[in-house]
Amino acid sequence: MTAVFPDLTTPAVAEAERWTAHNYHPLPVVIADASGAWVTDVDGRRYLDCLAGYSALNFGHRHPALISAAREQLDRVTLTSRAFLHDQFGPFCRDLAQLCDMDLVLPMNTGAEAVETAIKVARKWGYRVKGVPDGQATIVVAENNFHGRTTTIVSFSTDPDAYRDYGPYTPGFRIVPYGDLAAMEAAIDETTVAVLIEPIQGEAGVLVPPPDYLPGIRALCSARNVLMIADEVQSGLGRTGATFACEHEGVKPDMYVLGKALGGGVVPVSAVASSQEVLGLLRPGEHGSTFGGNPLACAVGRAVVGLLETGEYQQRARELGSQLHGRLGELVGRGLTAVRGRGLWVGVDIDPDLMTGRQACERLAERGILVKDTHGSTIRLAPPLVVTPEELDGVVDAISAILSS
Numbered sequence: 001m002t003a004v005f006p007d008l009t010t011p012a013v014a015e016a017e018r019w020t021a022h023n024y025h026p027l028p029v030v031i032a033d034a035s036g037a038w039v040t041d042v043d044g045r046r047y048l049d050c051l052a053g054y055s056a057l058n059f060g061h062r063h064p065a066l067i068s069a070a071r072e073q074l075d076r077v078t079l080t081s082r083a084f085l086h087d088q089f090g091p092f093c094r095d096l097a098q099l100c101d102m103d104l105v106l107p108m109n110t111g112a113e114a115v116e117t118a119i120k121v122a123r124k125w126g127y128r129v130k131g132v133p134d135g136q137a138t139i140v141v142a143e144n145n146f147h148g149r150t151t152t153i154v155s156f157s158t159d160p161d162a163y164r165d166y167g168p169y170t171p172g173f174r175i176v177p178y179g180d181l182a183a184m185e186a187a188i189d190e191t192t193v194a195v196l197i198e199p200i201q202g203e204a205g206v207l208v209p210p211p212d213y214l215p216g217i218r219a220l221c222s223a224r225n226v227l228m229i230a231d232e233v234q235s236g237l238g239r240t241g242a243t244f245a246c247e248h249e250g251v252k253p254d255m256y257v258l259g260k261a262l263g264g265g266v267v268p269v270s271a272v273a274s275s276q277e278v279l280g281l282l283r284p285g286e287h288g289s290t291f292g293g294n295p296l297a298c299a300v301g302r303a304v305v306g307l308l309e310t311g312e313y314q315q316r317a318r319e320l321g322s323q324l325h326g327r328l329g330e331l332v333g334r335g336l337t338a339v340r341g342r343g344l345w346v347g348v349d350i351d352p353d354l355m356t357g358r359q360a361c362e363r364l365a366e367r368g369i370l371v372k373d374t375h376g377s378t379i380r381l382a383p384p385l386v387v388t389p390e391e392l393d394g395v396v397d398a399i400s401a402i403l404s405s
Contacts, residue, residue: 112148335403
């Protein structure tokens with residue numbers, strides 16, 4: 001599991017640097033091929049992908065069942081728009097609704113688009129059902145959240161990189177510390193229509209809240225007539241060892257926001273799943289998306305749901321996650337200051353005296369491991385659920401090596 005880290009001056013890297021806006025700071029690895037948990041760059045070097053497209057690739061690169069579903073659909077019809085029905089639409093919505101134990105599904109494209117959908121629907125529910133005065137709806141969110149990058153969503157971000165220079169900001173949001181039930185309770189009043197929360201905060205460093213936090217939010221929302229919206233775009237669909245991260249605490253939200261892995265790493269697919277009382281409020285023309293619920297997306301999404309229905313991938317995430325957490329835990333005090341997460345999703349804090357998170361990513365890439373830093377000296381690991389125990393051992397060995405080098 002070794003590779004020579006490419007130079008920024010190589011033609012493929014230089015071309016990308018020259019012709020693209022620099023809204024990302026990618027490692028200088030130019031991927032040309034991928035299969036399972038592995039990717040290969042333009043020079044033939046192989047890397048174990050431990051980011052998995054921010055969990056979009058939960059089932060690995062080019063999973064045979066997902067590629068087969070896409071190819072079959074490509075030969076039939078790819079887009080109709082929602083002006084017409086197609087034969088994949090109803091079955092996809094049915095299968096996903098049943099997976100979520102919800103009444104209705106509204107398919108969209110990206111995670112941010114699904115979050116925007118959830119915000120709009122929650123406000124409509126607040127006005128039409130709860131009776132909040134028009135224009136006064138509020139939604140409570142948590143500090144260090146990451147729900148996307150639209151102008152509305154960055155309005156309640158606490159990350160300056162996400163919100164600076166993008167004002168004026170959208171009103172109607174209250175920000176409280178993550179994991180603090182008392183602060184959450186204090187922020188809810190008669191204008192509150194929803195609590196929008198990540199069951200595990202991914203971009204913040206894979207932060208797992210106290211065990212009473214999600215059940216406490218559920219109880220608060222039920223008592224105060226407020227919708228609990230779980231943003232499971234990154235945490236859902238098998239990543240944490242359950243279909244949804246909320247399940248670990250025995251919590252069912254009023255609305256799921258899904259994305260990333262729902263498209264199987266093939267096409268962008270997202271969705272909101274909720275009850276008839278909530279999603280049933282929408283009427284034709286009030287919300288939509290040209291590509292949302294298109295035939296290709298629905299065909300791939302149905303195949304994804306089919307993979308999750310077996311429980312195989314959830315079990316792999318639990319078992320392999322236990323292995324990964326256990327081995328990484330042995331490095332705490334030996335270059336790592338903390339390890340946290342759930343299933344095959346881990347936040348790793350490196351002693352800042354040793355290196356930054358970015359430096360750790362670069363050094364791991366030199367050893368054939370692709371990971372992503374978050375903030376400071378924190379990196380996160382989210383390998384595809386098809387990774388093997390031996391490959392995970394190689395990841396930990398590589399981390400151990402860079403800590404001692």
